[in-house]
Amino acid sequence: MSWTSLLDRSYVPYSGEPKACLVEGSSGKIYAGVRIENISYPLTIPAVQAACAICLSEKDTPAKIYVQNRELEQLAFWTVEFHMKVVETDEPPVVDREDLQMNPSSTFSAIDELKSLLNQAVTTNSDFPVSALLFTENGYFEGVNVEVSDWTQGICAERVAIAKAYAHGDTEFTKMEIHTRKGEFSSPCGACRQVIVELLPYHDVVLHHADGTLSEHITVDLLPFSFKSSALNKKK
Structure with missing residues (x-):
């Protein structure tokens, strides 16, 4: 590379x-x-x-x-x-592509994968783990929320999954699924909604709630009147 x-x-x-x-x-x-x-x-x-x-x-x-x-x-x-x-360095090392999971098999369970993934969340400040699966045409990427000493430098599960996908050049997204084991409603925060609406504007998002129920939405509906402006695009 x-x-x-x-x-x-x-x-x-x-x-x-x-x-x-x-x-x-x-x-x-x-x-x-x-x-x-x-x-x-x-x-x-x-x-x-x-x-x-x-x-x-x-x-x-x-x-x-x-x-x-x-x-x-x-x-x-x-x-x-x-x-x-x-x-x-002018010669970067080789990247391991194992972060891209293959297409789910017939026995794949998104909620089981999401529940297991919660154990990888880094939640030293909030103790509120979140997991996300971002599906593409080739497979899916996993994400969990990551917290560090400076709260403003932390990043949510949804954006970690998105960051993995872009870093691996796989951006033909199909849907996202999200889960938390705590709280009344598993839902992306406002910041994640703005990012998701831009990068997955008319895609399905499945929210797996802590009580075992789920709800399905279209991403654009998560953030009505989201910020958009063609005037900000500097590319000519």
Whole structure:
């Protein structure tokens, strides 16, 4: 994999400035992260946050980060948080593609997978685990919520799954399923709804609630009057 091929997986329709990095976990596994912009700019997922959160969601610990240059958002926070070594290189290491699960078999149970996945959530602050499955035409990506010492740097399960999909270049989404074991109603937060509406605008989302019930929705209906503006697209 080259930096060019990884940068091409960024979603940057507003800035036109792709960003990417690779994080090596203490296990030795490599995790990719790319910049995923949102029309609501503060909800943009920086490449460093994406890669580190994906690593943590796999019960691994960020140990080293590979960058083409150090001009990356949140690099300072995450390197300090996990004492990561920063390696500038023109030849990035190979990424393991195991994060992409194959198409579900006839015996696949989304709720069983979601319940099991909750054990991978990093919820040191909230003790409120959330799991998500993002389905594509090729399979599905898993996500759990990840919390760190600075609450503002944490990221939700839905966005971790989205970050995995973009980092692996698989963005032909079909649906998303979400689960929490606590609370009255399993539902994406407002920030996730804005991201989901932009990237999966007319897709099914299945919410598996803590009481065993479920509800099905169209993503665009989760956020009526969501923020949209063609004037923000800088690409000519």
